[in-house]
Amino acid sequence: MRDKYKRIPVPVRYLINAVLCALFLVIVQSLISGGAISRYQSGILAQIGVYIIMAVSLNIATGYLGQLPLGHAGFMSIGGYSCAIFMMRLSDKLGVETADLLVPGLIFGGCVAALFGLIIGIPALRLKGDYLAIVTLGFAEIIRVFMLNIDSLLGFKFTGGAGGLTGIPRYSNFLNVFITVILVCFFIHTMMKSRHGRAILAIRDNEIAAEASGVNVSYYKTLAFVISAFFAGIGGGLHAGNIGVMDPTKFGFMESIEILVMVVLGGMGSMLGSISAATVITIVNQALTSLSEYRMVIYALLLIVVMMFRPKGLFGTYDFSLNHVMERLLNRDFPKRMNRGAKK
């Protein structure tokens, strides 16, 4: 009899991944402080990180849950405004540096977005059909109108109205954005491997069968949607600190669609897909700002063509796992099509 299929124990796997992530952060950070990556480029890097968070968070609702929220930019806007306003007000009150309040600020922004996700998720997700799409779309529109006009109704400066919220300290940089990216991806990954994640996937694959097997469909749908909104809020908070201005008109339908394009193109249900599509599209957007009209038409055509010929997106549901690659290398002599863990 042959040897057993060699496995890498779980703590070692996590250790390897953590070391690799830390190595990536240290290398890029030293390149930035060494001047090899300019200020402008590191700003774009942070932008990429923000969009990775947006794409992987939308991927929870679209890829894993199989719903179609069209107001992801609305959650980004809520998170951004609440995080920025919270940090600016609190740093004035307490007299501390704004950057020191980053963690509570981001959590606050995420929680506010999650609260709104809960408020609209409960009625919309109870129903079968495409109501979530239209409700989230309408919700993002309400948020946009609210951010634009609340100042004149309140009578004092709160969101900055049409001029936007200006003077936000630039508290985001490459390091804190990418640490957040890694934490968010880690959380989503472990969640999807847990029984809660399996329940969410079961709902995507067959709602009726999942319900018959004892999955609380409404609860898990709402849970996935709220988590998606929470991370979108965090992404918005980092975005506010990266750009320094919150402009309410930016977070319209177009922005939601752009995030959706990232998820659909990369592959619904694949974190690798979302991350790579978010990276590529953000870079392309930066490179082609002069051709923005053509860009939008191309995105629209891409959506249609991808849906027709490769409905699962570029990567499908495939996800890269370093562990699988390493185990494959460790067991080179093992027959390739051997049914692992099967009977003798």
Add this chain to the structure above:
Amino acid sequence: MIFFQQLLNGLQLGSIYALVALGYTMVYGIILLLNFAHGDIIMVGAYVSWAVMTRLQLGPVTAVFASILLCTLLGVIIEKVAYAPLRSAPRLSLLITAIGVSYFLENGAQLIFGADGKNMTAIFSIPNLTIGSLTLSSTALVTLAVTILAMMGLLVLVHKTKMGKAMRAVSEDMGAAQLMGISVNATISFTFAIGSLLAGIGSVLYSNIYQMATPTMGSMLGLKAFVAAVLGGIGSIPGAMIGGFAVGFIEIFVSAIKIGQQSLSVWRDAVVFAILIIVLVVKPTGIMGHKVREKV
């Protein structure tokens, strides 16, 4: 007096929402697709009116026929090219394709015609009606009359003709309808044609009132019409009419309210969507809708 005029304004706006909502409700009823591109068909119709009247100087009658015809054609082409290949695909793919089509039409129009609006003259102008001290806008009356006629025509089509029977059969059970010898593809195309024809009529009436065409005019109009369809009960034709008028009234009256010095008109879109959310919480089937039982 002002109240009556606002009432008429509400009816006028509501007519257009109702016409567009009918297209949504018919398509949703037959293939359960939320056709995001429906609103943008209206935008294309408005540009056709503008091009025929202002660019080609061909007169209003040609403009009316050209835009209605092209809208109908566009609806059928969209169905054949983008939706028909995905008939057996998951609902999510179909919905994403619909968003892609809508996005494509909007940005395509922006690329061709530019982001700024195109002004045109009114398609038809009749002097206003005066009864005593009350002045009634004739545009509003014409809009209302055309809408009511179109809806009556639609009801006759759906309930009295053979094609209408086929449409109802396909929406009830696509597989069984096919077994009874109904051509499902032809029926679905016909439904899209009728829905887009109504959108074409809506587009002519809309450009007659606002006399302007912009690339994004269709998206907000379409969304509010969808709210109207949900409010009335999606899948129900009388429901779409009632919902359309309701949304029109709500919008006009919210715009008319003033708190202190401020008009609430900037909040009207928010109010319409808030109503959608409330309807979904309280009565998800809408005013006229009926509950559909889920079968395994």
